[in-house]
Amino acid sequence: MGIGPIDDDLSRCACIDYSACFNETSIIARTINRQEEPAMTLTEEPSYFPTYDSSLDESLGGCIHKWDINDNALPKVKVCDPFCEWADGNSRYVYTVTSEDARRHISGWAMRNTNNHNAQILKKSCLGVLVCSQDCTTETGNKVHLRPAICDKARRKQIGKTCPTIRCRGRLELMSCHGHCGYPVTHFWRHVNSAIYFQSKGVHDHPRPEMKASAEARRHQKSLRQQHRLMTVSFNFPLLRMSIDIICSCPPFECTCRQNDYMNRSPCSPRRPKSHLTPPYDGQGLSSLRLDIKASPVVRHRSDSHEHTMGIDPFVADDSNFISTFFPPLNKTRHDNIPQISFPGQRYYNDMPRTNNMDYFNQFTQTSARDVGSDFSKIGDYKPFNSISEIKDCALTNPHNEIARIKPEPTADSKFHTPRQTTQKDNFGIPDAIYTSLHDLMGSRPCYDALTSHENEPVDFLSTFIDTNDPSNNNLNTFRPSQDRYLPGNRLPSCQIPSSPSQYAELKPLRRSNDACPHHIYEPYSSYRQPAKQNETTFKPYDMMNTFENGLLSSCSDTLSSSPPEKVPTTRADSQPYTRPCDNNFHKMPCLGDICQYPTTTSCPSVKQQLCNHSINITLTYN
């Protein structure tokens, strides 16, 4: 049989150096040869490759097994074979039970389970490979050889999808395997004699699919994108209601959230919002997360890409960072490397007659204030700002303003005084309706960074974190910003527990579900650190523009990633310590330190996990 010698060589290669001999040419050659072969039955395996075993030499790889997987008794072996991921041909191996790959019946080929009505022998058949209908070549010069999903349903979804190659309009097609007399190549696994016996029948007549890890990584990316789509913003003017959900990204049935009490949430259900941070709007008081925008054409913003998030700084060195983020000026000259983005309500914004973005900001804030009460007069008069600097001046000269420019009328009715309103905190001139929204959205700290633009501004950053009127936060007086060396302008604190300075856990990407958390979340300081050339403005840690571009907001990790990471030594021994309150209430408070570092002896790792497992879902509803 002409096919014999060829496959003999290939099978030996499969044990030794498979990649060196298995290529497209050999596949074609074998395919042609097999087509010239007379028909054979599937049960005549020994005659299919008559010279296979006898031609093997132990010196060529040790493939000397002559048993068949169906034999009643399989011979015991003294030395097990090294695991072969790309077994092909009529190959047989005996693996040790300590081989994880063997235990899991791993194969580079996409093998699906096949019922052979024999519980003793696990049978799998090859699914082939997904190829591009136009047989395109990727930018790296490779052909598209995707791994078919093992799940039938998932595989059906794969077929027909657009080729992943950029600028290729081809569709994914399934190149089936016919390597075993027209049927797919089959693998057999049998656990006996304290070993794992493997046998392959047939020769794959198709290229190898991508590695399993590669397919899993792609699937993971897909899931991340889907998660971003959840953040899609719907704009249906005029009434906007903003609510915030904490979305759990724990794998279903593996939710670890119930182990924690971060943000005082109840145990979550898979794929369901865990809770609403949004205080329910009762139509009486000021709902901090309720905004209003005047009527406009319906705009639906959908973005599922955030590739440009990293390394782009939309916050140029002017003072309209915050405002222009939400309401960018139409004629503003932007940095060349800054992509022009779309944002929710852009059409309305673009169509709005005005001279600068302040008009829109004022209108935005005014209508926001109007909406927070059923009767605008109950809230107070609104004095529009004339400039961004005025906003900041207001913030600086009125560090404990109740609501900048929105002065509630004195009233005995406490229903108009939500904790947000009565809290003496620096809103940076941003009306509470917006400020508190951002405050809640960004876990306080990014909001602070976004709202300040001069590194030497006196700030009470702590007040931006928490409600200091809350009696449960009294002990926060010990919580002071440090003169942190990581940041220009000493603008970021370094969270440290003085009593255990050496017990900081390096935050590394966690395995499994926590891999969804980008690594840069663990290097928050690198995100905050400014390139030297950008010394005119200190902030850029929080990229609100990209936040909107990405569907308003993705997760805590994304909000902390905006600049090209400039590695900063993370030596913590010399960082300025501050006392981090450790009562239960405080642990509910978002804190930059929560993102940065934790003592290993506290429950902070669980919080760390929370930060990775959760994203914030903002829903904007326009009536």
Added chain:
DNA sequence: AGATGCGGGTCGG
């Protein structure tokens, strides 16, 4: 969601 394994059932040779 998808991988993986199990097993009932069907169909054609």
Added chain:
DNA sequence: CCGACCCGCATCT
């Protein structure tokens, strides 16, 4: 009867 194959279910990651 055998092997391929479909499908649903359960479990795990």
